[in-house]
Each structure stands twice: as C-alpha cells, then as structure tokens.
Amino acid sequence: MRDLDREETYLVDRTGLALELRDLVGTGPVPGEAYPGPHAALGYGEGQFAALLSGLPDWGEEGTLFLLEGGYDLGEAAGMALLAETGQARVVRVGFRPGVEVHIPPSPLAPYRYLRFLLLATGREEVLRSVDEALLEERRRLGPxxxxxxxxxxxxxxxxxxxxxxxxxxxxxxxxxxxxxxxxxxxxxxxxxxxxxxxxxxxxxxxxxxxxxxxxxxxxxxxxxxxxxxxxxxxxxxxxxxxxxxxxxxxxxxxxxxxxxxxxxxxxxxxxxxxxxxxxxxxxxxxxxx
Amino acid sequence: MRDLDREETYLVDRTGLALELRDLVGTGPVPGEAYPGPHAALGYGEGQFAALLSGLPDWGEEGTLFLLEGGYDLGEAAGMALLAETGQARVVRVGFRPGVEVHIPPSPLAPYRYLRFLLLATGREEVLRSVDEALLEERRRLGPxxxxxxxxxxxxxxxxxxxxxxxxxxxxxxxxxxxxxxxxxxxxxxxxxxxxxxxxxxxxxxxxxxxxxxxxxxxxxxxxxxxxxxxxxxxxxxxxxxxxxxxxxxxxxxxxxxxxxxxxxxxxxxxxxxxxxxxxxxxxxxxxxx
CATH class of the missing domain: 3.40.50.10490 (Glucose-6-phosphate isomerase like protein; domain 1)
Incomplete structure (x- = not known):
C-alpha cells in the first residue's frame, strides 16, 4: 500500500492540486461594483452547489440574478439566460462559458470561489469570514x-x-x-x-x-x-x-x-x-x- | 438461476405485490370537494416525487397547499405544517401521518396515488388520463x-x-x-x-x-x-x-x-x-x- 507520509507518493500529483487545495481560501474574483438587490442565484455544474448553499432564491423579478455557469449545459443555460433576460432583473453571468461577465475557470475546487463571489456580491462579508475561518482551521490539520x-x-x-x-x-x-x-x-x-x-x-x-x-x-x-x-x-x-x-x-x-x-x-x-x-x-x- | 417464467419463483411474494402492481391504475383516494386555487404542493417521503412531478410550486400564500406526508419526518413536517398554517392558504394534509385529512397508506407504489390525488384535486383530469393510458399500455407487456x-x-x-x-x-x-x-x-x-x-x-x-x-x-x-x-x-x-x-x-x-x-x-x-x-x-x- 502507498504511504501518504512519504514524498514519492505525491509524484502522481502532476498539476499540483495540493497547492490549490492549501491556498484555496481567499482565491477567486471579487465584485467590482455593487449589485442592486434583491438578489437571486441560479447555478449549474460547478456553480450549482454554491447557488443552493447561498440560500438565495433561484429567481427574482427585480434586482440582480447571478447566473453561475460552471459546466456543460446542452443549451439549457442559454435558455435560462434568455428567460432571465426577459425579466426586470439585471443578469450577471459568472463562470467559464463564453461571454461571462465574471470569470471563474474550471476546477474541482471552484465551488468555494462561486460561493465567495456570491457572499461578497450580496454584502455578506461576515458569513464569508466565518467560512474562511472554518477552512483555515481545517487546513492546519489536513495538509501533506x-x-x-x-x-x-x-x-x-x-x-x-x-x-x-x-x-x-x-x-x-x-x-x-x-x-x-x-x-x-x-x-x-x-x-x-x-x-x-x-x-x-x-x-x-x-x-x-x-x-x-x-x-x-x-x-x-x-x-x-x-x-x-x-x-x-x-x-x-x-x-x-x-x-x-x-x-x-x-x-x-x-x-x-x-x-x-x-x-x-x-x-x-x-x-x-x-x-x-x-x-x-x-x-x-x-x-x-x- | 431462478426462472421468472415458472410459477414457483413467485412464492417469495408473500404480500402479493404483483397484484398491487397490476391493479395500480385508478387506485387511491379521490378529492371529496373542490380546493380553491392557486394550488401548491410540498411533499416528503413517498409524497415527494409526486409533489415535484406535479410541477406545482412548493409554497403559496393563498389558495390551497397540499402537504404530502409520506414518510418519517423527525419533526420537520410538523414544522412545515405549522409554518404553512401561518399563511393564508388552506393546508390539506395527505398521507399516513396522524391527523391527515386524506389518507394514503404506506406502499412502495404510493407515489402514483399521491400524483393521482394531486392531478384530480387541481382539475387536471386530462393529464391523469394520459398517465393512466401510458401505465395501462406498459402493463400489457410487464405482467408475470x-x-x-x-x-x-x-x-x-x-x-x-x-x-x-x-x-x-x-x-x-x-x-x-x-x-x-x-x-x-x-x-x-x-x-x-x-x-x-x-x-x-x-x-x-x-x-x-x-x-x-x-x-x-x-x-x-x-x-x-x-x-x-x-x-x-x-x-x-x-x-x-x-x-x-x-x-x-x-x-x-x-x-x-x-x-x-x-x-x-x-x-x-x-x-x-x-x-x-x-x-x-x-x-x-x-x-x-x-
């Protein structure tokens, strides 16, 4: 059996995911402006988990709707965006699909970055701080x-x-x-x-x-x-x-x-x-x- | 290997689920009255699938909210019912929990009965007919x-x-x-x-x-x-x-x-x-x- 306390076990990590894991807290885009409320968030792919966890409604007639486009969509997301744009809400597209306003590149760790962006964009810095503290606390015991x-x-x-x-x-x-x-x-x-x-x-x-x-x-x-x-x-x-x-x-x-x-x-x-x-x-x- | 075309294979079916499966279409309670719209449905346990499939919203301020109580709840459902009753909507409790208004006994096949009740209670007899037709069509080829x-x-x-x-x-x-x-x-x-x-x-x-x-x-x-x-x-x-x-x-x-x-x-x-x-x-x- 391979030994996680030996350096050679880590040679298969060619892309350096350990570093991305270790340095995750505080990464990702920050909002460049204030987005008018009420806020809503709809996500798929890598953005879905953050949208659900944020507790924001998935639809809003007014304010800002964050569309988190973090995966393949087979036309579904384009449909959602179109639908969203028929409403009164401003639609902010976040993710890695063509034409997004806020870019988050694909990564298995992207859910954190979507959530961070959402919390910052909706003025919940306090909650983000508690998330980051919990993650930093975990990190102390989890590294190689x-x-x-x-x-x-x-x-x-x-x-x-x-x-x-x-x-x-x-x-x-x-x-x-x-x-x-x-x-x-x-x-x-x-x-x-x-x-x-x-x-x-x-x-x-x-x-x-x-x-x-x-x-x-x-x-x-x-x-x-x-x-x-x-x-x-x-x-x-x-x-x-x-x-x-x-x-x-x-x-x-x-x-x-x-x-x-x-x-x-x-x-x-x-x-x-x-x-x-x-x-x-x-x-x-x-x-x-x- | 057991043979599905031999009678003795069916001896393990002690409760006669084959009969319940065969005769499923058209079973379950029917609404005894008209429920004012707009309609909403919230379900858990055996009622969850029907609530989702019905396409009804899971919450309504007015009209009728059907609460499909088809499973264990650990207090959650009681909370939902209480919350529901704070609104203006009439709450109709359906399922097998104590005090329900419409009784549907526990069964792995109950999802059909919850859906049938919902479709009838919301005036969608046409849709129910198409469901029943599809099930009867299936049944012709699926029996023992x-x-x-x-x-x-x-x-x-x-x-x-x-x-x-x-x-x-x-x-x-x-x-x-x-x-x-x-x-x-x-x-x-x-x-x-x-x-x-x-x-x-x-x-x-x-x-x-x-x-x-x-x-x-x-x-x-x-x-x-x-x-x-x-x-x-x-x-x-x-x-x-x-x-x-x-x-x-x-x-x-x-x-x-x-x-x-x-x-x-x-x-x-x-x-x-x-x-x-x-x-x-x-x-x-x-x-x-x-």
Missing amino acids: EVPVEENPAKFLAYTLLERLPLFYSPLFRPLEGAVQTLFARVAKSLSLTPPPSALEFFLVGLEARHEQGDPLAAVLLGPGEEAALAKEILESRVDALAEVPATGANRLAQVMALWYRMAWTAYYLALLYGVDPGDHGLLERLREVT | EVPVEENPAKFLAYTLLERLPLFYSPLFRPLEGAVQTLFARVAKSLSLTPPPSALEFFLVGLEARHEQGDPLAAVLLGPGEEAALAKEILESRVDALAEVPATGANRLAQVMALWYRMAWTAYYLALLYGVDPGDHGLLERLREVT
Missing part, C-alpha cells in the same frame, strides 16, 4: 506535512481505500452530490449517495447484495438526529463507518468545512490509488462539445 | 404471464442481476432517486445515482475502481441529448448498458411510465434474488419512532 495519526483526511482516505463510499449529510443534503463529484473528479472513483428518503434506503437497500460486491464504507457528514439514526441502522450493514464532525460558526461554514475536508480526502484517495488528482483532459473535451 | 422474451421488465431484471445498477434520467432527474428507492424497498438492493453534473461523473468517476468491485449496469431512463452522450461515455466503462424508452403523450406520462416499468423490474429482481418484494417490518418500526 501533517502525519496520518494527526491528519483526519489522510486517515479517512485509508478507510475508504478499496471500499465503496456512501455519503450522507442530513445537515445539507446537496453536500452529498458535491462530495460525490469531488470523489469522481479528484479521486477518479465511484461513490454512492442515498435518495431523499435516506433512512428507509439504509434500512432495506443493502439486503440482497449484502454478502457480495464491494465492501461499503458509510461516511456521515455533520450532526443531526437523522445522522444518529443512520449510524444505528448502518453500523451492522456496512464494512466501515466514519463520522465527520462539522466545525464552523454557522451552517454555511460547517457545510463548507465538511466539503473542504472531503476535498482533501479525495485528494489523498487519488494518491493511494496512484492516479493524478488533477483534472482530466476528457473533461475539457466534454465542455467543448456541450 | 408475459414470458421473458416479450417482457422488457423481466429482461431488464436479468440484466441487473448480480450487477450494481446506475440510473440516469435527464428527462426528469428526480426519477433517479425514486427508482433507487424502488430498488431498495422492493428488490432490497443497492443502486447508484449520479450527482447533478452527471456526464462529468460518468467520464471520470469510474476509473480508479474500474477493474475491481461490482460490475456496473447503467440504465438510461428516457430520451434526450444528454442520454445519448451518457451512452457514448458509459458504453466502454460499464459491464452492461440498458436504454429504457419513454412512452406517453406528455412528459408527466412518460416519467410515470418509466417509474412503473422500473417498479416491475425491481419486483422481478427481488424474485431473482429470492427475497420477498413486499414491505419490510423494519420500515414500520422506523415510521413509529420518527
């Missing part, structure tokens, strides 16, 4: 220089190795898909998310195939009564179970700290599988054709 | 009496046996979770759904674990440019790929026909695994404690 015994992201990566992760976050359900995306894009690996009725799924969905197939590793992201119930149900049904506590002064900071922890975990898992955690040329081609 | 060569649900169940299904439906993404729920609840088995950026996930998420673990079977539900792209991407990456065409006069009918086809498929898969496709006592206990 911190050995596995003191590094929860390295430790979790070892737990997930050769297992099929199953993510559950009653704190903010869209986090599950965001983490599934991180694991696909960074660790190049498969993971599971439950349907809306998650507890029922845990209770009855693991029976027929329980003895065969991949060993499952459940990862409970954040607190909640539902997480405690899930733990009780899953304990006897999965091969490994990890609880990731949420740190942060508010829900937004907690969710982002969990997301950041899982980004580091996906990074280490890529190294353990011996694959480059950086972005794939294939993704660029997908963006071009769609 | 139709042999496997002519029965696409039986055929698909054989394809999914001993594989990990991966569902994708660009036509209506919430269908994926609804089908994942059907497979858990009826087939007692595990399946996968992609995150919002599904094509990226398909492109890079299957690499590290490609050679190991369960063989994947991708199931593309319904049409669309994204489904065609997904097919192209997945063909070389999964062990089996099935395309399920959508029949029906409109999107709602198409989605429900796909859902119904997958309910039959989950039923047959349960039989192939030798497990009772009926509901689990454990679910009832979960409902009691939550």
